[in-house]
Amino acid sequence: MKLLEKGYLGTCQIRNRSVMTAMTTGYAGLDGAPTEQLTRYYEERAKGGVGLIVTEIFRVNNVHGVAFPRQMYALNPMNVQPLAQMTARVHQHGARIFAQIHHGGSTNVPEMNNGRIVAPSAVPNVSGIMPDPLTLEEIEELKQQFIGTAAACKAADFDGVEIHGAHGYLLCEFLSPAFNKREDQYGGSLENRCRLINEIVQGIKAVCGKDFPVGVRFSCDEHDPFHEDSLKLPDGIEIAKCLEAGGADFLDVSNGNYFCPHSENEEPYSYAQGCREAETKAIKDAVSIPVIGVSNIKSPAVAEKLLEDGACDFVGVGRQHIADPEWIKKTAAGRTDDIAHCIGCLYCFESLMTVGYVRCSVNPKAGREGIFHEPPAKDGNGRKVAVVGGGVAGMEAAAVLGQRGFDVTLYEKDSKLGGEVNLACATAPYKDKVGWLVTTLANAMEKGNVKVCLNTEATPDLVKENAPEAVFLAVGGKPIIPPLPGTEKAVLAADVIRGTKKITGKTVIIGGGLTGLETAEVLFRNDPSMDITVVDMLPKIGMTMYPAIYDDVMKQMDGKALTLCPGHMLKAITDTGVTVTNTTDGTDAFIPADNVILAMGTRANKDAISAFEAAFDRVVLIGQTAKNPGRIATSMFDGYVTARGYEPGI
Numbered sequence: 001m002k003l004l005e006k007g008y009l010g011t012c013q014i015r016n017r018s019v020m021t022a023m024t025t026g027y028a029g030l031d032g033a034p035t036e037q038l039t040r041y042y043e044e045r046a047k048g049g050v051g052l053i054v055t056e057i058f059r060v061n062n063v064h065g066v067a068f069p070r071q072m073y074a075l076n077p078m079n080v081q082p083l084a085q086m087t088a089r090v091h092q093h094g095a096r097i098f099a100q101i102h103h104g105g106s107t108n109v110p111e112m113n114n115g116r117i118v119a120p121s122a123v124p125n126v127s128g129i130m131p132d133p134l135t136l137e138e139i140e141e142l143k144q145q146f147i148g149t150a151a152a153c154k155a156a157d158f159d160g161v162e163i164h165g166a167h168g169y170l171l172c173e174f175l176s177p178a179f180n181k182r183e184d185q186y187g188g189s190l191e192n193r194c195r196l197i198n199e200i201v202q203g204i205k206a207v208c209g210k211d212f213p214v215g216v217r218f219s220c221d222e223h224d225p226f227h228e229d230s231l232k233l234p235d236g237i238e239i240a241k242c243l244e245a246g247g248a249d250f251l252d253v254s255n256g257n258y259f260c261p262h263s264e265n266e267e268p269y270s271y272a273q274g275c276r277e278a279e280t281k282a283i284k285d286a287v288s289i290p291v292i293g294v295s296n297i298k299s300p301a302v303a304e305k306l307l308e309d310g311a312c313d314f315v316g317v318g319r320q321h322i323a324d325p326e327w328i329k330k331t332a333a334g335r336t337d338d339i340a341h342c343i344g345c346l347y348c349f350e351s352l353m354t355v356g357y358v359r360c361s362v363n364p365k366a367g368r369e370g371i372f373h374e375p376p377a378k379d380g381n382g383r384k385v386a387v388v389g390g391g392v393a394g395m396e397a398a399a400v401l402g403q404r405g406f407d408v409t410l411y412e413k414d415s416k417l418g419g420e421v422n423l424a425c426a427t428a429p430y431k432d433k434v435g436w437l438v439t440t441l442a443n444a445m446e447k448g449n450v451k452v453c454l455n456t457e458a459t460p461d462l463v464k465e466n467a468p469e470a471v472f473l474a475v476g477g478k479p480i481i482p483p484l485p486g487t488e489k490a491v492l493a494a495d496v497i498r499g500t501k502k503i504t505g506k507t508v509i510i511g512g513g514l515t516g517l518e519t520a521e522v523l524f525r526n527d528p529s530m531d532i533t534v535v536d537m538l539p540k541i542g543m544t545m546y547p548a549i550y551d552d553v554m555k556q557m558d559g560k561a562l563t564l565c566p567g568h569m570l571k572a573i574t575d576t577g578v579t580v581t582n583t584t585d586g587t588d589a590f591i592p593a594d595n596v597i598l599a600m601g602t603r604a605n606k607d608a609i610s611a612f613e614a615a616f617d618r619v620v621l622i623g624q625t626a627k628n629p630g631r632i633a634t635s636m637f638d639g640y641v642t643a644r645g646y647e648p649g650i
Helices: 036-047 077-091 136-155 170-175 190-208 233-245 262-266 277-286 300-308 319-323 327-332 347-354 392-403 420-425 429-447 460-464 493-498 514-526 547-555 606-615 632-645
Strands: 007-009 012-014 018-020 052-059 096-102 160-165 214-219 250-254 291-294 314-317 384-388 407-411 451-453 471-473 477-479 507-510 531-535 561-565 568-573 577-582 588-592 595-598 602-604 619-621
Touching: 036 052, 036 077, 077 096, 077 136, 096 136, 136 160, 136 190, 160 170, 160 190, 170 190, 170 214, 190 214, 190 233, 214 233, 233 250, 233 277, 250 277, 262 547, 277 291, 300 314, 300 327, 314 319, 319 327, 347 632, 384 392, 392 407, 392 429, 392 471, 392 632, 420 429, 420 493, 460 606, 471 606, 493 514, 493 595, 507 514, 507 577, 514 531, 514 547, 606 619
Parallel strands: 018 052, 018 314, 052 096, 096 160, 160 214, 214 250, 250 291, 291 314, 384 407, 384 471, 407 451, 471 619, 507 531, 507 595, 531 561
Antiparallel strands: 007 012, 477 602, 568 577, 577 588
């Protein structure tokens, strides 16, 4: 298997062809040093078999180069020792580790950079802010800071460095004619636009030695719809040749900039595995140095195909390493069924932007490796427990309890496991990735010898027959149906998505979150000529959704008769439409409709909770039963930590 073959980046031997690409986590310290949390995170991936880890970005400049508050920084001498401790803990497991060095250019925000952002030229950034063009003196200083950062990383026993010249950051801006309008030696011709990167590469080689690997990550195509002169693939091919001639030991081929649609840069559900193969292969065919290719890779079979097709020499895999640190080890052992696949939900991006650090929907331990570094205690000793509900919270809890040695019986009223995840999968063909999680959890339950009772409506009396010492209640939530005139005439979104209710004609959907918009997508897929209005009381439709997911869903409905009506609250439903109230001025409006669909979320199933709590001394609420609104990430985490920490009588 080519994926498991050794390879070289410069003089550095890599034990296999898998590269964990750079991803900001938010786990570093405010001083730019690695924390125990970050070190554990990388160490777990090294233990899991990855060949090479490329760290998240190291800033090279503290005045105008700060991209993120908790960003790695090597130019502080106090940070070299903790960095060396981090690399040692990676090396002890046989993996290599490169540092990615970076300046955000005009993508930085003034508030973190002394009120000033810089770029090659005065071209407004995506927020409309005008950066200051770098002077020649500043460019020279910046060049030395890149070189100095690489030297500090070598002192900390990093195996090499990767210069970040992609995604619209500073060095990408130098490469791109759309953002580089300079008329000196750093602008104009291709050679001039590549000059700064090549000088950095050569400077690092001069200081660190010719055998210290130095590579470049760059966007071979910016996919920028707003700048006609942005980089296209033919430009990327010529840049690759120029960077090779300039001394780069390898190229890490990416794409995009900050003017792309969010989904283009972040590749949610709808992007297929291998979707960047043609771009990567075009670069690979143009150069003789090794190429790392990213292509939304989730599974070893796709990684293997890219290598077999000659699209790249190494596969660059990011989010899959968050989802399952052991995916390479499992592949090598023939345990691919045990791999927890990234489902493309972008919760990692969302959590980084909202709470400041990365979390994962399918891996509750991501970022918590120090807390959960030991496996759960095997102290079940055959004692009986029941899990009511076969959604992801119930399945995860059952799997953990089973692996702890409890005698677990899971009851599910439907004919298959998965709960609300099955509903998510039904919204679009590309959402099949979400269904991978059900398969993974089912395999984990099987290994834990969990007994599964499908098509079984669990009542307290039924569960009592098995005499469990505790009941883990994961029955989910009940759809919200407001006590308003005419709501009995409405259809629930879940019934439309499942196909149990057929809808035709002019339709109003109440609820502009993910479920409401995906319901519209389902209807348009069934009948592209439909006329649909989506109403929500929030000031913006999709306001609770991560932007890239919102963009992706809306992209599926381009050109359709979709009307968005934010800032309005449902007042009443009639036989001919709905009355809504403007939340700003209190005025009413009537929207004609043949059908009304409710997609207003769920609330706790209090009847089920009360019934089981009255019948059993120990009832543990998990997933949507305990927390609303329910999400895969919160349900998985709740199921894991609750089952892991369960002790009888507490």
